[in-house]
Amino acid sequence: MLNLFNKIHQLLSEISLCESCLGRQFAQLLTGTTNRKRGEALLISLGLELHFDIINLNKTLPDYESLLHLPFPIIKQSYEKIALVAEVQSLSDNPLENKPAKKLDILPESKICYICQGLFEKSRLNELADLVCSHAKHYEFFTFLVGSKIPSSMIEREENIRTKYNLTFGESIKSDLNREIGKLIYLQPAFNEKDLDFNIPDIVFIVNMVDNLIDIQNNPIFIYGKYNKLQRGIPQTVWYCNECWGKGCDKCDYSGRKHPDAVEEYILPEIIQACKAKEGKFHGSGREDVDALMLGEGRPFVAQIQEPKIRTLDLKQLEEEINNKSNERVKITLIEMTNREKVRNIKIKSPSMRKHYRMGVILPSPQKIDFSLLNKLVGSIKQQTPKRVLHRRADLTRTREVFKMTGNQVDDKRIEVEIICSGGLYVKELIHGDDGRTKPSLSQVLGDISLIVEYLDVLKVEDLKK
């Protein structure tokens, strides 16, 4: 006990601290109270001790002059009285020595806190909480968190004091401020139905004391859906011109791109608008070739919308609007609101993924195909990285499975085949063989004839695990 008071005595005789900053140095002592209350309690205890000593020691002056700046007028008055008595005493003891009257040399009565310089004053905290609330009005959110940015000079002042006085029970000024402002705004009507969330809050209000403003970290929302591509020649995401990368040049007729539209362009802008957001990202579960259709139940995707001001969406209505505006090029279903983890999940190329394809194939000369030969392709396929993707993929040999393959004759120069295979098999190469890099191939089992893939449709993408 004595130790603690000695410490506080020494501390407060040299610097001025507000109750919060004083209490924060002992934040790890006791629970169920606040730093401000800790500080108030310490200050009052110290005041009681001072007053007690001054009364009891009476004529002998205790060495408390340096503490007279504390907010206890009675102590100052008592002290001055004793000082005066002592002065008179010494004069009458030795009348010839004309000593000047004793002046109290105390710290200025400025109550500005050395560490926070007023930041933790109740009025200032209320001001900041009000400021947070005035920002909060512009956003729809259900969970929130309060953060802060503290000037490094403030943190340094606190660290210096902790080192100098060996204070080892404190907490950071940052978590103190976050908690105090958090408590204040939690009581505001605007936050009635909102929950604190320390993991993934919808929104984080950052009390930025460096620039004196409130920073908003408005976390994205995620919408899970599936898309069908009903016409050929549409990439999944915007494909910029290889020459100018979007700037516009002769080669792309100054459009800056290689294809006029993209699947994501039918989906994202509508959702962004509904969320009153500015931008979004499209995450597809794999992608089909630009010239392939995506049929059946569709390909899973997640739309990630950055900084949404609206988080409650009518997915059915939004889906309808998107489908109405897509000129029959793309059709989507919006399934549910989801989270960031879903983006990872749909991106994982899991071995349990199965794909169903349909392909049109052109024969080198009119002939009747014996479709029983297709059974020779069922089983393991050894596939060396296709030549057409070698520029962006490592040259490796992978083994993939064909589970089922059927076909029918369209006319004497064309056939259509359907394949069920594991994810990651390059099916165009399964048809033409890629100069022997895919083995076996349809070209090979039909007697080394050269085949051309006329079209490719994805009929189904399924994850057997789900």
Ligand SMILES: [Zn+2]
């Ligand atoms: Zn302070």
Ligand SMILES: [Zn+2]
């Ligand atoms: Zn260009």
